[in-house]
Amino acid sequence: MILQVDNPVVEVHDLTVSYDRKPVLWGVDLTLPAGSLVGVIGPNGAGKSTLIKAIMNLLPASSGYVRIFNEPIKQVRKRISYVPQRESVDWDFPASVFDVVLMGRYGNLGLFKRPRKADKDAAMQALEKVGMQGFAERQISQLSGGQQQRVFLARALAQNADIYFMDEPFAGVDIATETAIIELLRTMRAQGKTVIVVHHDLQSASQYFDWVVLLNMRLVASGPTEQVLTQELLEQTYGGKLTVLSKVGDLLQKQQFPARER
Amino acid sequence: MSDFLEFFSFADANIRYVTLGSVLLASSSAVVGCFTLLRKRALVGDAVAHAVLPGVCLAFILSGTKNPFILLIGAFVTGWISLVTIDYITSRSRIKEDTAIGLVLSVFFGIGILLLTSIQHSGNAAQSGLDKFLFGKAASLVGEDLIVFSAVAVLLLVTTLLFYKELKLLCFDEVYAKSIGFPVRSLELLLTTLTVFAVVVGIQAVGVVLMAAMLITPAAAARFWTERLGVMLVLAALIGAFSGISGAFVSYTAPAMPTGPWIVLIVSMIAIMSFALAPGRGWIARLLRQRRNEARILEENLLKLFYQLGEQQEDYYSNRTLASILERRNIPKKRALRGLKKLKRQGYITRHPEGWALTAEGETRGKRVVRLHRLWELYLTQYLQLASDHVHEDAETIEHIITPELEQKLMEELNYPALDPHQTRIP
Numbered sequence: 001m002i003l004q005v006d007n008p009v010v011e012v013h014d015l016t017v018s019y020d021r022k023p024v025l026w027g028v029d030l031t032l033p034a035g036s037l038v039g040v041i042g043p044n045g046a047g048k049s050t051l052i053k054a055i056m057n058l059l060p061a062s063s064g065y066v067r068i069f070n071e072p073i074k075q076v077r078k079r080i081s082y083v084p085q086r087e088s089v090d091w092d093f094p095a096s097v098f099d100v101v102l103m104g105r106y107g108n109l110g111l112f113k114r115p116r117k118a119d120k121d122a123a124m125q126a127l128e129k130v131g132m133q134g135f136a137e138r139q140i141s142q143l144s145g146g147q148q149q150r151v152f153l154a155r156a157l158a159q160n161a162d163i164y165f166m167d168e169p170f171a172g173v174d175i176a177t178e179t180a181i182i183e184l185l186r187t188m189r190a191q192g193k194t195v196i197v198v199h200h201d202l203q204s205a206s207q208y209f210d211w212v213v214l215l216n217m218r219l220v221a222s223g224p225t226e227q228v229l230t231q232e233l234l235e236q237t238y239g240g241k242l243t244v245l246s247k248v249g250d251l252l253q254k255q256q257f258p259a260r261e262r
Numbered sequence: 263m264s265d266f267l268e269f270f271s272f273a274d275a276n277i278r279y280v281t282l283g284s285v286l287l288a289s290s291s292a293v294v295g296c297f298t299l300l301r302k303r304a305l306v307g308d309a310v311a312h313a314v315l316p317g318v319c320l321a322f323i324l325s326g327t328k329n330p331f332i333l334l335i336g337a338f339v340t341g342w343i344s345l346v347t348i349d350y351i352t353s354r355s356r357i358k359e360d361t362a363i364g365l366v367l368s369v370f371f372g373i374g375i376l377l378l379t380s381i382q383h384s385g386n387a388a389q390s391g392l393d394k395f396l397f398g399k400a401a402s403l404v405g406e407d408l409i410v411f412s413a414v415a416v417l418l419l420v421t422t423l424l425f426y427k428e429l430k431l432l433c434f435d436e437v438y439a440k441s442i443g444f445p446v447r448s449l450e451l452l453l454t455t456l457t458v459f460a461v462v463v464g465i466q467a468v469g470v471v472l473m474a475a476m477l478i479t480p481a482a483a484a485r486f487w488t489e490r491l492g493v494m495l496v497l498a499a500l501i502g503a504f505s506g507i508s509g510a511f512v513s514y515t516a517p518a519m520p521t522g523p524w525i526v527l528i529v530s531m532i533a534i535m536s537f538a539l540a541p542g543r544g545w546i547a548r549l550l551r552q553r554r555n556e557a558r559i560l561e562e563n564l565l566k567l568f569y570q571l572g573e574q575q576e577d578y579y580s581n582r583t584l585a586s587i588l589e590r591r592n593i594p595k596k597r598a599l600r601g602l603k604k605l606k607r608q609g610y611i612t613r614h615p616e617g618w619a620l621t622a623e624g625e626t627r628g629k630r631v632v633r634l635h636r637l638w639e640l641y642l643t644q645y646l647q648l649a650s651d652h653v654h655e656d657a658e659t660i661e662h663i664i665t666p667e668l669e670q671k672l673m674e675e676l677n678y679p680a681l682d683p684h685q686t687r688i689p
Contacts, residue, residue: 058440074443082441089435093300094491103431107442112424139489159442 001233003223005033009163009194010055015064016260017047017054022253023062024050025215026245030222032211037189038196039209039225043238046216048198049085052165056082062259068163078107081161085168086148091140097151098136101126104158119158126158131180146177153181163194170199182208205229217245265515276404277514283403283412284506287467288525290415291460292480292502293422293495298457299481300433300491304474305360306345309367310461311473313344315374318395319381328392330407334414334462341458344370374470398469398522399513411463418459421452422495429453430491467509469522475529476502483533486540505529559662560593560601562631565610566661567591568620569628573689578625581617629689635661636682637672643683644676650683 008031017025025047032038040048053059055066057073068076081104104126105119115123127133130150135143143151149169156164170178185195185208199205205212205225212228214220214237221228221237252259272278298307314337321336322328344366351362381392394402403411422429431439432449440446461473468476484497509525538545567587572578588598602618605611610624620628638657642648664672682688 053437056441058437077441077443080441082438084435084437084441088437090302093434094485094489094494095430095434096490099430099491100434103435103438104442106427106431106439106444109427111428114427141489155438 001221001223001228001230002030002219003227004031007034008032009034009069010196011067011070012051012055013065013067015051015054015066016062017050017059018062018252018259020253021256021259022249023259024217024249025054026218027064028215028219029064030213030219032194032196032213032222034194035189035192036194036211037185037209038194038211038213039199039205040196040213040215041199041202041205041237042215042220044200046237048200048215049167051213051215052082052167052196052198056080056165058082078159079162081156081159081164083152083156083164083166083169086145086152086171088167091143091148093140095140096136097127097132097138097140097143098123100140100151101154101158104155107159122160123154123158126154129157129184130154144174146173149173149177149181153184161193164188164196166195166197168198168200170197170201170204202229202234217242217249266511269511269514277510279408280403280514281507281510283408284467284510285503286412286415286506287403287463288476288480288502288506288509289499290418290502291464291473291476292484292498294418294456294460295477295479296481296484296491296495296498297422297429297433297453299478299485301453303457304478305363306348307457307461307477308474309344309348309363309370310341310458311465311470311477312367312374313370314341314458314461314465314473315395315470316340316370316377317374318392319374319377322381322392323377330410334410337462337465338458340370341461342455345454345458371470394469394520395465396469396471397520398465398467398472398509398525399520403466407466411466414459414463418456418463421456425449425452426492467506467521468525469520472522472526475526476505479526479529479533480505483529483536486536486543501529501532505532555662557601557604560597561605561608561610562627562662563591563593564598564601564605565620565624565628566631566635568611568618569625569632569689572620572625572628573632579619581614581619583617587618631661633689634664634669636686636688637669637676637679638664639684640676640679640682640688641672653683 010030010032012028012030015025015028016023028051040051042048050059054061055068055073057066066073068080073080101123102115102119105115105122109115109119124133124136127136130153132147132150132154135147135151140148140151153166153169156166169181173181185197188195197209199208206229209225211223212225213222214228214233216237221233251257268274269277272281295307298304317336317338317340318333319336320340321333324336325332348359348362348366351357351365352359357365378393378396428439428444428449429452431444432446432453436446439449457477460477464476465473480498480501481494483501484494487497488494505525505528508528509521512519512524513521536544539547541547564587567590568582569578570590571582571586572580584595584598584602588595593601602611605624606613606618609621610627611618611620635657638660639650639653642653642656643650679688
């Protein structure tokens, strides 16, 4: 059940990603439709974060290529926004909430330029969208997990991008934040943005997303939610790793073998 | 004392230059150090500092002069090679970064000492003064040296300011920086280069051995006082500048003394003081907070006892003797008396010849503590399924920290209860 679409926003072609020569994602080949809320779902260690990072070229691919808006990633960086995992940074950094959200404007500013008044307005608006305007001057070390997540979201919003990649935005947040985030994602979809979300909760997945990508070291399925979230496909995804695939991966690492012949 | 006046009148042009130089060197390395610290690469500075020595010696051997420009290039080259080596070892082998730093540091420094010793025994007259690089000598910062090193220091400060936004994002969230198209590799290279330069100019004043302290300590001290990166940079620069002046002064009054240890001693004192005195993060602030908490617990416990006695006798405002209060609860007599006196000062109780009595305000506060205690007990039995004889101890602490908002929420969730789990009335 891997459905390809016409005029995709994201086109991933035979993507293989390895850590220290060991492939963690094998030959992923998928396309995603514009203006959709996409959930990337799979068990721990399935390569969900790896997939979105590799799509954004934050990790090198061993083989394959990615096109976004039918262009190579370098040409469309400004139309792409990324929400990393909350735990990926040290929150005991000397900065205020507003400072962090303002970072969302850095990409448009270019080197040496200081944020202008307009950038500050945009950052403030982004904070309002996530309901954190009252926290602008708060130190980021004093935020709760849910608030940290909202700040990261606001930073991404401040970029005014067309496609958003979010790594586990619902992990470890309170119910109020989860509802606020999903409302926000729906508003964004209504505005024609595409949002790709790494998600781990199967139960909510069917309500949240209209397109689902099932992953476990390889692509199991990609298609409309109701067609993908079936008993059979979920069993394939969560039924453990493919033994032969893992063994071959281990072997590649042990022998320091390239994933592709040159 | 006369030395002090003579020095700080800055009448002597020489003193002016030496001071200016030391301030520039120390503050520029402190500013760069802030980013090194926040990027959690503090130890790397130490490795570079030690790796600079062989470069200085080699530059001297090859050129035969002590031209500061040439020595600086030599220092820069080996400092840079050491960083590349650390990165290479970490990425291409199983050796972790801390081990790689240790290895590189000792190997480079060993070679440096070897070269230095052989230069000293070579009988070359020009070599005298090269050993200043080990422990630093601010007073030797004159003429051409001063111009070259100060220029580099100013260049460092300007570059850091120009790239402020980029370095900030690099230190906070590197992957995000990459995602918005920042040239992360180049920025890393820039920060590395800045670190090497900061070390190279700083060793003139502090010396190779103690340079890491000059890079990291002002930043660490500044971090205690602020939650703003901009303020942190300024503070670190000021701390650096202050220690720089002190170093120059020591170097001037005691020419035989190496400057480095003095500067490092002063900057370390500032760091220790920051650790103790800084508001919020500091050690004394924490201690005070604990004492305030203890005082509050004592006061509230006393008011609670008054209230409970009142409940028992259905009379809240009569006089109670100290003995009758302490009967219900074991508080050391001296502590209890201290608490009572404080409560009297605050207007919660009044003193009578035959004992102490609650005021209306004291009754309200005592009642609140008792109410919170019983509410919390009820909450524990209802929501955490604890047995009613297991909840008292927990409530003894929680009763002191529940805020009015939480109290309201608790009341709502428990549906405005009348009785606690021991079937006592909740006031």
